[in-house]
Amino acid sequence: MAIACSLSLLLWPARRLRSENFIFYFPNQHKSLPVEMMDNAIYLPLIPLLNVAGQVTGLQEKRNSLKVWFGDHQLEFHENKTRIQVNKASVSLTHPVRRSEGQWMVPTGFIPAVLPQITGQPVLYQHGTTRAFIGNIHPVSYSVELQNQPSGVKLLIHFTGKVSIQTASTNGKWIIFLQGVPVAPLEQKIQFQNPYVSRLDFDDQDGRPKLIITPTSNALNFYPQISADGRVLTTALVKPPSPQQPALAQKAPATAAPPSPGATIATLPTKPSTPAPAAAAAPVQSLPVIVLDAGHGGQDSGARSQDGILEKNLVAQIVQKVEGALTATKTYRVILTRNGDADPSFEERTVTANTARPALFLTFHAGEMGARSPVIAVYTYRAPSPPPANDKPLPFIRWDLAQQPETSRSQQLAQDLEQQFAQISGANAPQPMEAPVRQLRSIAAPAVAIEVGTLSPEVKAGAIAQPAFQQQLAEAIVRAVEQFVPGGAKP
């Protein structure tokens, strides 16, 4: 009996209630559902989810299975199975269907896998997030830039589309409500190593997208301004003029007093203050952005070793280590193009990277590389054929030629990486090569592909799957990145 109880406890799926909502955005409204964490995956209640997306028209529940009629569609679920039936066709989910307190739960992978088919609407969902966009919706994203000011800092938020804003302040934080369009942030929270601002969070738990700015001190003034036809939000965080500077203080705008944390406002100051000269200005630095791309994901496993190591998992482990090592320096911001077991398309990964305006981009792969294992190769992009000669310069960068102007800097980055890889004991690090790597083609920044090997069905993965080797690799990458783009300052 005791053994049976212990086994039940062991096999019981890890479950954690999360006080978080999942937001569904529709063209003219939004709806929310509570999420539940099980086995480190986000789950949603099935029937409420289907009723959010449409209307459940029938149910037939048996002991371990459930049939649901959704309009003309029929869905069949089996408890603890990853395969479900949609109109008698089998669909595989990333995590199994569960039952929690009598309620049927599905992982969020259900949203992109099934909803487009049964609702007939386009569905946008990025794995690992708690928002989905159903219907003809084009959410905006944003990137963040810090600019030094003599007595403060300017936080520039570049949106990919037009937004309008409304501000408020509470509990020592400034809140900027983003109105007009749904927002799909690349990063939920951004931390700064800065004497004036410590973090920027995105929150839409109540269905209202907003940015929350946390200053380092309550004594700072806050001047938000929207420009570039609603595409750039500039927020100046500045020290108030000191009594020792009466002449300079007079230069402050003669408009309404700037809002400070603690008081709620609903209007914008008409103009940011004129900054005072550097009296007590601390050196302010913005962090260079490094984009890390773990290749493959989802159904696309990539290469496979004899002992069952999959490329998609191996490169995710390496990226995790590189991210940790870069973040530990506190001098870079790291953005990942894929979270968990998602499989964004080449273009989606490229959009993530280019929107972030990175200092550099690294894509990670593993594959068949002959008998010399472990080997770490670095590739820059080589187009299959020379780009067409343009008589007249174009006023924009062609998407498929975006990497071309970055070629020499990418080659320098590849050299820096190869020099560091050559120092890893026991590893082969050939000279950087050129190859038509699809993922590099449209990256508008220095970009290289790093491939480790050999990952082949004929041999075991060996050292490349070992955490110690991966850590060495991550540290070598950090040294090369520091050499290529010093942390804490824009290149």
Place this chain on the structure above:
Amino acid sequence: MTRRNLILALIVIPILVVSGFYLRALVRHMFFENRPRPEDEMRTQLSQQALQSEAGAEQQTVTLYFPNFEAGTLVAEARQLALAANNTDRIRQIVLALIEGSKQGHARGLPASAALRAVFLTSDGTAYLDFPNEVTQNFPVGIESETLAIYSVVESIIANIPSVKRVKFLIQGREVDTLDGHADLTGFYVSSQSTAAHAPP
């Protein structure tokens, strides 16, 4: 049971059993056995045509390129082939020779199970090679292996058929993003003399 019925049963039962087995085999043969698909038959026919066109033709030395994974380059191998008169058939012959593999022990670019669905050669010197979906099965996956496989085909064709200026790869008649997740197949490939993925002989 009378003696007469017993004899009748002894005769009829074996006949019924044998007939049952025969019917079962017949049904299996008609409905369940793998029969060559029309597309497979077509491919075989085209390959045979390309090989038959060699018959009677004079043997020529062609240069085939195979991957060298250790060096990240291609290595050249001379081969005697009776090349067809038609350039389209010549392209097919060269690709089939690459699929057949090296006779000097070099690594393989295309898997032995690969096939070629169709070859088109346009007047501007573009060779369109249409491979079936199965080309990615048993394929050595990776940036280096895909790059070397692509350039082994491109260099082998361009080196031996001067009228071919560039090569476009199609899979199952359609343009695809990559060969197997890494190498870009959206563009037209020209001969590469400077890439490290290619080393002239």
